[in-house]
């Protein structure tokens with residue numbers, strides 16, 4: 001024997017309230033939507049039928065209930081049983097079960113959201129010349145249907161829904177809340193919506209064009225809209241259109257930096273009714289510098305109406321809108337460089353992220369974004385024009401170590417150590433074939449420092465041996481070179497490999513016996529990858545330290561110059577380095593004051 005499923009309405013309401021809808025506010029949206037759909041359905045056969053929706057909040061009805069009346073198509077008694085009392089049944093799907101294009105609803109569950117705030121839903125409805133049908137549905141799952149006696153029916157075709165509040169939820173049905181929610185969801189609807197005596201529909205969408213309006217008046221109006229809707233005055237407004245999804249709208253460029261890790265939520269209307277203010281995924285991830293408001297006729301909502309269904313149409317729309325944002329950005333360089341500068345100052349992170357995948361944006365960064373270099377702030381275009389080769393450091397630390405020395409050696413250097421920059425600069429070579437780029441690491445720089453003449457090299461051997469013995473415990477390799485500027489006595493050079501080796505050595509020092517062998521395996525064969533301390537033979541003080549016969553003094557000088565070089569390279573002082581600094585400072589002080597010997 002076949003049985004039909006039975007549904008526990010209490011369970012369903014709990015499911016809706018706790019898992020489907022984010023807030024009870026949506027009950028207003030669902031009621032509005034049903035009223036609009038009913039008017040649409042009536043107008044299919046009767047194009048001039050009235051289109052009015054009227055909310056009477058608790059203060060007005062006087063008995064704590066909320067009434068909402070529409071001039072829509074209404075329902076017959078049979079339809080009431082079939083549609084109102086059957087969860088999941090909707091009149092807005094075609095014979096094949098697809099959502100019908102002209103309607104907002106489709107799932108056949110929206111009315112249930114009223115149980116988030118009401119214990120009882122009463123419907124009085126009349127279609128054509130038929131009798132008025134009354135339906136009362138309760139949150140416990142029971143319902144009754146009656147046909148109103150002659151003389152007690154509705155005067156006109158349409159439907160009135162009355163919500164009897166649930167205990168503790170009465171505030172949802174009061175005038176202030178209802179007005180706020182109707183204005184939020186319904187202000188752009190093409191039918192007249194009233195709460196009490198106040199009309200809350202405010203006509204066309206903000207982005208609709210009006211021939212009588214000047215461009216600056218339009219810009220001012222849209223800016224005012226952004227201020228009221230989102231609380232900021234946009235840096236610029238970008239027009240959006242994706243005809244494949246019947247989508248129109250605007251993107252407001254944020255006037256302050258936004259966090260790229262946080263996806264921006266957009267305000268999306270579906271057939272002129274607000275779907276949600278928190279729709280994500282409308283734009284590609286890199287577009288975190290705009291907030292949009294759009295209306296679409298074709299994109300599909302999920303059943304909760306809190307999100308858009310992520311299908312191929314949405315993917316296509318994302319591409320279309322991405323192209324429009326890119327086009328705006330590219331055009332700004334030509335039309336309004338000042339604004340572009342301002343935009344880049346605020347949103348360079350987003351633009352750089354985009355430039356990683358998009359050549360046009362990469363060219364924009366190349367042309368307009370000022371990089372830190374060791375010859376002042378320059379755009380890459382200016383840098384390439386002046387020096388031919390774009391030599392760059394891929395880390396801020398390495399740039400700091402190399403900046404002054406490489407400048408003194410006529411090696412102009414770009415700091416590409418900030419987020420995305422190294423990848424961007426290295427991509428320049430592929431995207432712009434005329435631009436030559438080359439990374440520079442401290443190890444490369446060390447190779448460019450002049451070695452000593454054989455005699456001089458032999459003379460400093462004993463010093464190198466002493467210095468190396470002292471600095472072995474610091475994990476650095478001692479080298480003597482000649483380089484500019486002569487004012488720098490010693491240079492601490494640490495590149496990526498050396499940094500890894502240093503970490504491994506520190507790890508080994510702190511590890512237990514078991515892991516020592518593991519660390520050793522990684523360290524083996526990489527002894528020469530230690531950071532280098534390069535003494536400058538051109539620096540008088542360094543040379544004095546190299547030639548003094550006083551071994552104690554030389555030792556203090558080595559430790560002192562080492563810690564100074566470490567600090568100049570903005571490296572952290574390890575306990576061993578701190579000990580070396582103290583020893584050197586105290587030793588030198590005591591020598592200077594003649595207390596030692």
Ligand SMILES: Nc1ncnc2c1ncn2[C@@H]1O[C@H](COP(=O)(O)OP(=O)(O)OP(=O)(O)O)[C@@H](O)[C@H]1O
Nearest residue numbers: 034035038083090091105106107108109110111159
């Ligand atoms: N004001 C109304 N006038 C006429 N019919 C209505 C009205 N409200 C609801 N109905 C009927 O009841 C059905 C169920 O409504 P419900 O809101 O639960 O679902 P839906 O609007 O079809 O879909 P969705 O779950 O996407 O909102 C509708 O399909 C419609 O036929």
